[in-house]
Amino acid sequence: MTPDHVDISALKNHEGQSVTLRGWLYNKRSSKGLHFLVMRDGTGLSQCVVNQGEVDESSWQAAESATQESSIELKGLVRADEKQVGGYEVQVTEMNLIHQAEEYPITPKEHGVDFLMNHRHLWLRSRRQWAILRIRNSVIMSIHNFFQERGFLQMDAPILTGTAVEGTSTLFEMEYFGRSAYLTQSGQLHGEAMAMAFGKIYTFGPTFRAEKSKTRRHLTEFWMIEPEMAFYDLEMTMQLAEEMLSRIVSDALANCQAELEVLDRDLEPLKRSLSDYPRVSYDEAVEILHSEKTRKMVEDKIESLKSEATALTTESAEGKATYGQAKKWQKRKIDVREGEIQRRQSEIEEELRNLPKWLKSAQEFEWGNDFGGSDETLITWHYDRPIIVHRFPHGFKAFYMKRDPEDDRLALGMDVLAPEGYGEIVGGGERADDLGFLQDQVKKHGLPEEAFKWYFDLRRYGSVQHAGYGLGLERTVTWICGIHHLRETIPFARTLDRLYP
């Protein structure tokens, strides 16, 4: 091993120099006397060319026998080449095979989700996962920097708790020295205690929900960031959430260009999400659901999906017509495209089945109900950036929410809904600060008063106006990446029926 090796991401600083790279073989293309090795080292990809005429026999043999994901070490001359991945190419002068990989299960071809999830420990090495998880890192750093720069202290809430916070969600129960304990579903109540001690804090940790949700927006174990601030009202909290999300987006755009490029992310919606998030009251949101404009939007969407489906059918028929005379590589292209067409068509079919139901549920929406997933989606269609919905009927909100002094039917809650159909990424609001009210609410929600004794103390000793919210890390990363499913945004996803690997 040489101590002077260079990261692929740093090749730009070594143009014209000889460097040593260490990593794994990502892909190999060969012709007589020549191997094109695409190497990865975690920081990036680089094509390394081994020319039989320019290396010794042992280096040539190493290149000959290296299989996909074999670990390798090589030395070579760095040269700029616009056409190559990463913009640089390495002309190899020496190569050493560290470990010859067995036949690698993940080939440079398509794979199904189940197979990839079963090989998650290896799937992490793929380029798309590289991009997504590096963006996750960027989002995490943005959050820490944002809060630290504003004087927030990072504090940890306990993961093991004795009771449910909101009483609604299902908790993971475990045996705890002869009694029951639960994995936390929110650090908020403890966050409030820490805010009363330190002013402004945020927790950053794992959260567990035993809900039997099998959707692209749910994990049983996910990471939540929960700021909690003394002397904050609802408006200040909405402003804070907007500035935080804006910071996350702006950092990702600045620092993750290559990653977003790999994901083929449309940057325009992100650029629009840098400021001016509309504030939409629950009342206004209900009006939107009932509006003629929403009806028109859904009908237009149905029309455009129908014409897209027709176009795809035509394209598929053309593909089949030319298939007979096509060359082998053309056939393969047609096959790949046909697969895409079929997937898109089944998506369209599902949307066409759903949209009339969505419209019906929106038009019949009754004041006082909580928004369903489809209602949220329809509301966000009216805007081109994240929106903040606020002041909900208290009926479906948590017991600790403060009532709106101007309308007792409402709670001072707020949700941030991400655009492009990504939905709720933040939920929070102003907390009730009156002891009597809170005790009353705990009773009304049928919660065990004993468990909340310490929480009531926060309203006994210097109670102040305060507020906070929870940000779902994986949902946020999913939105920034513009990907379909949040299971790719965490290294090892835990879902309803997946604990492996």
Place this chain on the structure above:
RNA sequence: UCCUCGGUAGCUCAGUGGUAGAGCAUUCGGCUGUUAACCGAAAUGUCGUAGGUUCAAAUCCUACCCGGGGAGCCA
């Protein structure tokens, strides 16, 4: 828990009652600038499991198992 789609080679899939298929991966051969490289050849199967219908089942029926998507609930 409910609705819906699926399970065929290591992987992705085609095959709707009559001898089990293609591409990729693997192995071998060819090619000195490839970009999911290409060209040629070889090898690869408990058709999810159990039962049933039939001269004959991957294909039809029943039950079960596993997975995807969605609903409810939520970040």
